[in-house]
Amino acid sequence: MSETRVLDASEGGFATTRFEALLNWAKKYSLFQYPFVTACCGMEFMSMAGPRFDMARFGAEAPRFSPRQADLLWVVGTISQRQAPALKRIYEQMADPKWTLAFGTCASCGGFYDNYTTLAGIDKVVPCDVYVPGCPPRPEAVLDGLLLLQDKIQRGDRTPAVVKPRTDPVPRARELVSAERLRLGPRATDPRK
Numbered sequence: 486m487s488e489t490r491v492l493d494a495s496e497g498g499f500a501t502t503r504f505e506a507l508l509n510w511a512k513k514y515s516l517f518q519y520p521f522v523t524a525c526c527g528m529e530f531m532s533m534a535g536p537r538f539d540m541a542r543f544g545a546e547a548p549r550f551s552p553r554q555a556d557l558l559w560v561v562g563t564i565s566q567r568q569a570p571a572l573k574r575i576y577e578q579m580a581d582p583k584w585t586l587a588f589g590t591c592a593s594c595g596g597f598y599d600n601y602t603t604l605a606g607i608d609k610v611v612p613c614d615v616y617v618p619g620c621p622p623r624p625e626a627v628l629d630g631l632l633l634l635q636d637k638i639q640r641g642d643r644t645p646a647v648v649k650p651r652t653d654p655v656p657r658a659r660e661l662v663s664a665e666r667l668r669l670g671p672r673a674t675d676p677r678k
């Protein structure tokens with residue numbers, strides 16, 4: 486369906502759709518989450534579930550602590566090598582169709598833990614649909630990730646995707662550097678002045 490039009494109550498007519506589109510619409514608004522929360526990103530996850538950011542608006546708030554009753558695996562925080570087999574087992578026990586979201590930099594790529602005890606991203610052991618960068622990510626970024634996942638579910642797209650910043654950070658960084666140069670004057674290039 487390329488266009489959605491809401492019919493006025495006084496208008497007659499009928500709507501058509503494909504069964505697959507209807508099914509995907511139902512799937513994307515009835516996600517049952519399994520929160521696999523291991524570290525500090527968990528605080529942001531709690532904030533997502535609270536009234537301020539209110540994940541319930543998107544039909545994804547119901548947690549299930551049995552993987553057999555869940556279809557969205559939220560991996561929130563650092564995953565150590567010792568936890569990796571448990572994560573994989575939980576993913577395998579979840580009902581099909583199922584999706585995975587990497588919450589934060591640690592879950593996405595291991596973050597700053599460049600060592601032998603930390604898994605360098607959950608995609609080393611389970612497939613990942615959406616990566617949300619940030620240490621920790623802001624709840625708005627995670628909501629963007631959830632909306633991105635819902636869009637992918639609607640389109641039947643299983644290609645991994647990354648949440649992008651809403652604005653390009655490079656021009657802002659250039660502005661800050663220029664402002665700092667102006668503030669420092671000649672000292673910006675030669676600290677001896």
Ligand code: SF4
Binds near residue numbers: 527563590592596
């Ligand atoms: S991404 Fe940052 S906030 Fe999140 S678990 Fe890793 S270190 Fe903690």
